Amino acid sequence: MIEKKSPALFEQIEEMMEWLASFGKTNNNGVTRKLYSKDWLSAQEAIEKQMKEIGLHPFYDDVGNLFGRLAGQQENASTILTGSHIDTVIDGGKYDGAYGVIAGLIAVQYLYEHYGSPIKNIEVVSLCEEEGSRFPMTYWGSGNITGIKSFEDVHHLKDSKGIPFIEAMHQAGFGKGNHQPPKRNDLDCFIELHIEQGEVLEREEKSIGIVSHIVGQRRYNITVTGESNHAGTTPMAWRKDAMYSTAELIQVLMQKAKETSTDLVVTVGQISLEPNVSNVIPRKATFSIDIRHSQEIVLSKFCEDVFKEFQLIVNRHQTQLHIHNWMNEKPVKMCEKLNKISESILRREQIPFKRMTSGAGHDSQVFGPFCSTSLLFVPSQNGISHSPYEFTRTEDLEKGIQLLIKVLYELAY
Amino acid sequence: MIEKKSPALFEQIEEMMEWLASFGKTNNNGVTRKLYSKDWLSAQEAIEKQMKEIGLHPFYDDVGNLFGRLAGQQENASTILTGSHIDTVIDGGKYDGAYGVIAGLIAVQYLYEHYGSPIKNIEVVSLCEEEGSRFPMTYWGSGNITGIKSFEDVHHLKDSKGIPFIEAMHQAGFGKGNHQPPKRNDLDCFIELHIEQGEVLEREEKSIGIVSHIVGQRRYNITVTGESNHAGTTPMAWRKDAMYSTAELIQVLMQKAKETSTDLVVTVGQISLEPNVSNVIPRKATFSIDIRHSQEIVLSKFCEDVFKEFQLIVNRHQTQLHIHNWMNEKPVKMCEKLNKISESILRREQIPFKRMTSGAGHDSQVFGPFCSTSLLFVPSQNGISHSPYEFTRTEDLEKGIQLLIKVLYELAY
Structure with missing residues (x-):
């Protein structure tokens, strides 16, 4: 196997991260690559060229996912897929998504140069879309590959400038049947390398995160209705105070x-009052709740218990409660067999790792129910993400790629 | 003395309330009379005319306060002043302020008709301004009479249309020295009849509220600063959650x-979060606190204790606290001697009354430290005020005026 640290690999990673970040670079030293935009297309074309150079066969599907195939020797071989998404949030970082694509390219190049053709097919994928930053649509790339999304889901969508989704797709050269249909039936597994976008690995001084589950998410808007009244003339006991x-x-x-589980996270990120005047008792409060956990049963039980208690509280305050659930994503389990492979490699190499859940969403959650899927994290400095300040040390990027090389070797050779 | 219920009085009250409400009547059946506006001026001129008709000598001071004087027989007699303010909030009700002016007119007319000239002077005042609804300036009328306000306080002020205060005052015919200086040195006492603007009298089935104190008010803006973070990838234990x-x-x-005193009222009427996004832990929360009580020592002690506890809480959350106090109005005691006169009249007449504090601000709080002052309430239906739905039954208005007649009789005859 390859050496633990490779000066050549280190240099190649630094170079390729800068190279890909140059497409859609912003004045803030961030990156904006919105689906089907000019910068997005330039990036895909540059990756396509790179795929050719390292000996892969590049091809698009009809929604713009780009694949680089290293054909296996086995007849009718199934395919090991690795990669991540090429699109970004507005003024995002260099690592989110891009790292997984570059990691795939570098790993497969290394394997091909050192071991020639694999037994199974290996493909590196640059998924067209994950972030939903141009259109109100997320996981468009992985959703098409797995068949859970289709053109019907986007016919009505427009971007902030009023450009229809379909028109943008056509302008980029996709959606017209010039490429193969996106749905795949030959995938053996999907392996995604990604930055953590949290601080857990950094704080605990671990190099790799092996994700067991991508958490389920529930989001709610809660409305509490009371009664507006004069802040000076209404005794406390008579108030129906929404705040x-x-x-x-x-x-x-x-x-x-906090009592339920250390893995449960709950956020109230938005709140508003009516009439929102300092000397008037608020008649209405509206706030958001974001709840995430890796076990559906924990989510259900927590919500049930909390909302029961909510009702008792508003009854006591003589206010009214309205609960609106607008997102309910189930937790997705990653493939334990694949995780075991990573784990045994990391143990052998004595690289500190952590079994963990992913609190953020990833393409892996779309692949998870479709084929064996593994999501692997490298640390994010200070947990910062979706920002030009997103940063992961090249040493850490390298450890992820070293792991990917070994996992792909075990699976495909 | 006059009869308990008077059909003539009842009719006169109904008629005069409608008459005054016709100046600045809105499409919502509310009233808008902003300081120095056309409608405000028409109302003052109509009251001036009415004063003349009932035998009072009307005169303005240089800021536009209108007085109707019934001269006393005593040489160098001091003056008993009664009335309230003529200005309104935008789309306010018919009763707030206006009732006190009309009550004064009706009471003095009655007294003059029945008992002729008093010993002391009685004046009815239609104060030019109390609400602060045109310019950011409250108690302009009473503030000038008592000498705590002057032109220097308003030189820099403009209304929402950019019209300077001084210009508006000049256009209405005031501020140019054509009338007597507003500061008075001959006032014996001030008696203000006003609607309660709360529900206490109605709920407790009392006809009259005798106000012992106008509460002190403190207003704060509180800022809590934490740290923004990803709602999915940041464990609860590491959060610095401002919300x-x-x-x-x-x-x-x-x-x-609630534990401190049944008379203490505390309101959080405004709140905002940054960045106010459902899947981001808020880095900053800003909220208002409005605290009112009739005893300065209770206010001080409460604030001291609460803010000490606030500090402990933010320490526990690893957030930062900033407390900004932007209003600190001391409680004002009303004249107990005057209150005793009202009380003995009400006991004698067997009219149910309540000794209470005023949670809202009134001109009486400006007169309070300057001369003997009494603030008397009549019930407000459902406590509604500053709204076209403001309502007090004429029966209740009449009870207030009957009381005022008797109080003025005791003081001036």
């Missing part, structure tokens, strides 16, 4: 979250 | 308010 009720709801919500 | 801290602060604030 006071809400403070108690949030307090109980957070308290229960 | 969670704030929920605990508000909860403790309200709990302590």
Whole structure:
């Protein structure tokens, strides 16, 4: 096997991260590559060229996912897929998505140069879209490959400038049947290398995160309705104060979250009051709740318990409660067999790793129910992501790629 | 003395309330009379005319306060002043302020008709401004009479259309020295009849509120600063969540308010979060606190205790606290001697009354430290005020005026 640290690999990673970040570079030293934009297309074309140079056969599917295939020797071989997404949030970082694509290219190049053709096919994928930063649509790339999304889901969508999704897709050269249909039936597994976008690995001084689950997410809008009244002339006992009720709801919500499980995370990120005047008792409070955990049963039980308690609290305050659930994504289990392969490699190489869940969403959650899927993390400095300040040390990027090389070798050779 | 119920009085009250409400009547059946506006001027001129008709000598001071004088027989007699303000909030009700002016006119007319000239002077005042609804300036009328306000306080002020205060005053015919200087040195006492703007009298089935204190008010803006982070990838234990801290602060604030005194009222009417996104832990929460009580020592002690506890809470959450106090109005005591006169009249007449504090601000709080002052309330239906739905039954208005007649009789005859 390859050496633990490789000066050549280190240099290649630094170079390729800068190279890909140059497509859609912003004035803030960030990156903006929105689906089907000019910068997005230039990036895909540059990756296509790179794939050719390292001996892969590049091809697109009809939604713009780009694949680089290293054909296996086995007849009717199934395919090991690795990669991530090429699109970014607006003024995002260099690593989110891009790292997984570059890692795939470098790993497969290395394997091909050192070991020639594999037994199974290996493909590196540059998924067209994951972030939803141009159109209100996420996981468009992986959703098409796995068959859970189709043109019907986007016919009505427009971007912020009013350009229809279909028109943007056509302008980029996709959606017209010039490429193969995106749905795949030959995938053996999907392996995604990604930055953590959290601080866990850095704080715990681990080099790799092996993801067991991508958490389920529930999002709610909660409305508490009371009664507006004069702040000076209404005794406390007679009030139906939407803000006071809400403070108690949030307090109980957070308290229960901490008691339930260290893996449960709950966030109240938005709040508004009506009429929102300092000397008027608020008649209405609206706030958001974001709840995430890796076990559906924990999510269900938590929500059930909390909302029961919510009702008791508003009854006590003589206010009304309305709960609107607008997102309900189930947790997705990653493939334990694949995770075991990574684990045994990391143990052998004595690289510190952590079994963990992913609190953020990734293409892997779309692949998870479709084929064996493994999501592997490298540390994010200070947990910063979706920002030009997103950063991972090249040493850490390299450890991820070294692992990917070994995992692909075990699976495909 | 006059009869308990008078059909003639009842009719006169109904008629005069409608008459005054016709100046600045809105499409919503509300009233808008902003300081120095056309409608405001028409109202003052109509009251001036009415004063003349009932035998009073009308005169303005140089800021536009209108007085109707019934001269006393005593040489160098001091003056008993009664009335309230003529200006309104935007689309306000018919009663706030206006009732006190009309009550004065009706009471003095009655007294003059029945008992002729008093011993002391009685004046009815239609104060030019109390609400601060045109310019950011409240109690302009009473503030000038008592000498705590002057032109220097308004030189820099403009209304929402950019019209300077001084220009508006000049256009209405005031501020040019054509009338007497507003500061008075001959006032014996001030008696203000006003609607309660709360529900206490109605709920407790009392006809009259005798105000012992106008509460002190403190207003604060509280800023809690934490750290923005990803709602999915940041474990609860590592968060510096400005919203969670704030929920605990508000909860403790309200709990302590209820424990401290039934007369203490505390309101959180405004709140905002940054960045206010459902899947981002808020880095900053800003909220208002409005605290009112009739005893300065209770206010001080409460604020001291609560803010000490606030500090402990933010320390626990690893967030930062900033407390900005932008209003600090001391409680004002009304004249107990005057209150005793009202009380003995009401006992004698067997009219149910309540000794109470005023949670809202009134011109009486400006007169309070300057001369003997009495503030008397009549019930407000459902406590609604500053709205076209503001309503007090004529029966209740009449009881207030009957009381005013008797109080003025005792003081001036």
